Amino acid sequence: MGRKRKQEETKAGSPAWMTTFSDLMTLLLCFFVLLFAFSTIDLRKFSAVMQSFQGSLGVFEGGKTLDSTEYIQEALNDEKTTAQLEEIEDFKKLKEQIEEYLENNEMEQQILVDLDARGLLLRFKDNVLFDSGYAQLKPVAKKTLEFIADLLKQEEFIEKYIRIEGHTDADPIIHSKKFPTNWELSVTRASNVVRFLIEEADMSPQKLSASGYSKYHPVAPNDSVENKAKNRRVDIVILRSEFVKSESYY
Structure with a gap:
């Protein structure tokens, strides 16, 4: 009876092999935590990698292969990421060159140079290019535009699209047959800058465009x-490649 009772008894707790397995999992977890701590994480790439594990280890629901959607492929495209970084560096270089020119010619208060979501912005303030109520370029302004055009004809910028935008304040134009409203004035000014860049600065017309916004895109209350x-x-906006691709009319 005693021997039979011993055979019926079962050992309490998990099997012995579970201890070794638990140690192994703990070490792997520590290893990946260290990798995470010493690395810079690209969120989109990390998401792509995580999707590749879905289902394959029986942990998450999902398929057993890497998601082949366009978003995931874009996240894993190192060449595209590198190209974007190179473009930003080119814009920074161009910004520094223009700022140096403006400083040497004491024009840093008249022209703003800034990087924004669209690309590199050159903002010619108030009457830098034109006299009040007129759309004819000033002779001094032409020298500045020629310098900028020479920079934009460098190899790294020769294929960039450039948009010229004219803006006015909210005051109506008084007694002008040529410019009945601020719409005509803003469009003509932008067009005249484009014409100068094409006809006198020898820039490619395929990469240039002109827009007039009248008083409707103010940067300050009127x-x-x-x-x-x-x-x-x-x-003058030198557009980023990604921004151009999102514009259907290019």
Whole structure:
């Protein structure tokens, strides 16, 4: 009876092999935590890698292969990421060259140079390019535009699209047959800059476009003389490649 009772008894707890397996999993977890701590994580690539594990280890629901959607392929495209970084560096280099020119010619208060979501922005403030109410380029302004055009004809910028944008304040134009409203004035100013860049600075017309926004894209409220001066401007935008691809008319 005693021997039979011993045979019926079962050992309590997990099997012995589970201890070794648990140690192994703990070591693997520590290993990956260290890798994570010493690395820089690209969120989109990390998500792509995680999707490749879905289902294959029986942990997550999903398929057993890497998701082949366009978003995942884009995240794993190292060449595209490298190209974007190179483009940003090129824009920074161009920004520094223009800022140096402006500083040497004491024009840093008249022209703003800035990197934004669209690309590199050159903002010609108030009457830098044109006299009030006119659309004829000033002789001094032509020298600045020629310098900028020479920079944009460098190899790294020769294929960039460039948009010229004319803006005005909210004051209506008085007694002008040529420019009945601010619409005509803003469009003509932008067009004249484009014409100069093509006809006198020898830039490619395929990469240039002109837009007029009248008073409807202010950078400050039109409630004071100073703010109205900020709104009277011409912007030259060297567009990022990704921004151009999102624009259907290019």
